[in-house]
Amino acid sequence: MARIASVVFRGSSHLERLDFSRVSADVSRIPNACNNFVIRMRPRAQSCALVQVKIGHIMEIPTWTKPAVYGAGAGAVALAIVGFTWGGWVTGGAAQKMAESASVAAVTSAMTPYCVAQSKSDPRSIELLAELKAAQGYNRRGVIEKAGWATPLGTEKPNTELARACDAALAAG
Structure with missing residues (x-):
């Protein structure tokens, strides 16, 4: 009614x-x-x-409303596609993964000189470096982790990324 x-x-x-x-x-x-x-x-x-x-209570909607709403919707979809593909937009999960990998890289680069210094000051450094040269692949990282050179101060477990970076620095130097 x-x-x-x-x-x-x-x-x-x-x-x-x-x-x-x-x-x-x-x-x-x-x-x-x-x-x-x-x-x-x-x-x-x-x-x-x-x-x-x-x-008395029927609202008259202008004729341009429907095309305007469709245009706004299509524009929003196009903006999202362009933003996520070329604009550099990322989701929250992707941003968190990028932040975690950046923090790991920063810690690794800051701690690599510590690892190299530990390898030089270790009393068993000659035999451990010889074992490191004889090892291949992921076993090289294991030698550095067992020696304790990749274990940062205040932690009990060695840092895997730090061991990889230390291996690269020892192989280069």
């Missing part, structure tokens, strides 16, 4: 306005014409007249 706000009777000889703002009526059966509900009725005169029924 919709509420009829007003009804205007238009005839050839008279114009009459009735107020039905307090009356509920079912206007769903009235055909639609030009955004107003139009029916044929017989007012006081015996001839047919055109009756225009206006509904």
Whole structure:
């Protein structure tokens, strides 16, 4: 049920306005014409007249609204695609992984001189360096970890990335 706000009777000889703002009526059966509900009725005169029924609470949406909403949606999708592919945007998970790898790289680069200094000051350095030269692949990292050169101060476990960086520094130097 919709509420009829007003009804205007238009005839050839008279114009009459009735107020039905307090009356509920079912206007769903009235055909639609030009955004107003139009029916044929017989007012006081015996001839047919055109009756225009206006509904008070219907919001008229401009015709440009639908294309504007579709355009905004398509623009948002295009912006997201361009941003994530070429703009350098990343998700929260990817940013966290990048931050973790950057922190590991920073710790490794800062601690590599410590590892090299530990290898030089170790009393068993000659035999450990000979064992390091004889080892191949991931076994080289294991020799450095067992020697304790890749264990930072205050920790009990050796740092794997530090052991790799120390191996590269010892092999180069």
